[in-house]
Amino acid sequence: MRLDGKTALVTGAGSGIGKAIAETYAREGARVALADVDLDAAKAAARAIGNNAIAVRCDVTKKAEITAAVAETVGAFGALDILVNNAGATHVNKPMLEIGEEEYDRIFAVNVKGLFQFCQAVVPHFRTAGGGTIINIGSTAGLRPRPGLSAYNATKGAVHTLTKSLAVELAPDRIRVCAVAPVATDTPLLPSFLGSAPGQREKFIATVPLGRLAQPQDIANAALFLASADADFVTGNIVEVDGGRCV
Numbered sequence: 659m660r661l662d663g664k665t666a667l668v669t670g671a672g673s674g675i676g677k678a679i680a681e682t683y684a685r686e687g688a689r690v691a692l693a694d695v696d697l698d699a700a701k702a703a704a705r706a707i708g709n710n711a712i713a714v715r716c717d718v719t720k721k722a723e724i725t726a727a728v729a730e731t732v733g734a735f736g737a738l739d740i741l742v743n744n745a746g747a748t749h750v751n752k753p754m755l756e757i758g759e760e761e762y763d764r765i766f767a768v769n770v771k772g773l774f775q776f777c778q779a780v781v782p783h784f785r786t787a788g789g790g791t792i793i794n795i796g797s798t799a800g801l802r803p804r805p806g807l808s809a810y811n812a813t814k815g816a817v818h819t820l821t822k823s824l825a826v827e828l829a830p831d832r833i834r835v836c837a838v839a840p841v842a843t844d845t846p847l848l849p850s851f852l853g854s855a856p857g858q859r860e861k862f863i864a865t866v867p868l869g870r871l872a873q874p875q876d877i878a879n880a881a882l883f884l885a886s887a888d889a890d891f892v893t894g895n896i897v898e899v900d901g902g903r904c905v
């Protein structure tokens with residue numbers, strides 16, 4: 659198994675991509691903490707996984723809750739090797755003039771500040787342990803932005819830049835930092851990205867060379883590679899999982 663003996667904390671693991679990553683890591687031998695603001699969803703996913711998986715309530719916009727989630731995970735598993743910053747939020751697809759200040763602040767708080775503060779919370783543990791891996795879930799939205807998602811697109815651009823910045827800063831500590839950039843993925847978040855106009859799903863699929871949307875498992879497979887020893891010399895990469903959409 660590719661993650662035997664490893665421990666991982668996955669944010670936003672109650673649903674969609676995060677849940678698939680947690681399931682995949684556990685299947686590959688890792689003990690996994692599923693952190694989510696929706697504790698019931700995290701609990702249900704952890705129960706389904708078994709393998710000593712734990713559910714942790716955590717709103718990634720709250721520094722105290724991040725600190726507590728990391729402490730709870732280290733307390734339960736005695737170690738932490740892998741952090742997956744997956745929790746994310748968006749506004750519905752709409753013109754930039756219709757994005758309100760609160761909405762803008764909330765999306766940046768979840769997607770950027772939460773991710774940054776989670777990195778701050780795990781780095782001391784990784785340093786003590788002699789290394790670690792951080793995987794951020796970015797998006798093709800930060801590489802090839804589509805109209806109507808301006809604030810969300812900007813958060814994912816920030817995620818990609820943070821990934822590269824932290825990769826070079828933390829490399830001397832043997833901490834690898836990578837991102838996965840999924841194309842539109844079949845999760846509960848998808849309708850907000852596509853917007854409500856009829857036929858959007860089919861129109862979008864027509865722009866993907868491999869001719870389909872991503873499934874959460876496609877993203878989990880890339881996150882598994884990046885967390886495994888096979889990626890030992892890989893850091894600072896933004897791995898597009900997009901069926902060729904960004905070519």
Ligand SMILES: NC(=O)c1ccc[n+]([C@@H]2O[C@H](COP(=O)([O-])OP(=O)(O)OC[C@H]3O[C@@H](n4cnc5c(N)ncnc54)[C@H](O)[C@@H]3O)[C@@H](O)[C@H]2O)c1
Binds near residue numbers: 674694719745845
């Ligand atoms: N679905 C897509 O098309 C797509 C494409 C590219 C990137 N992404 C990114 O993938 C990640 C996962 O999205 P998904 O599509 O699986 O969405 P999802 O809605 O299925 O899951 C997101 C999870 O994050 C949790 N969450 C939201 N706010 C939180 C907070 N403040 N603190 C803790 N948890 C919180 C939710 O409760 C939910 O369980 C996000 O970062 C998203 O931006 C998604």
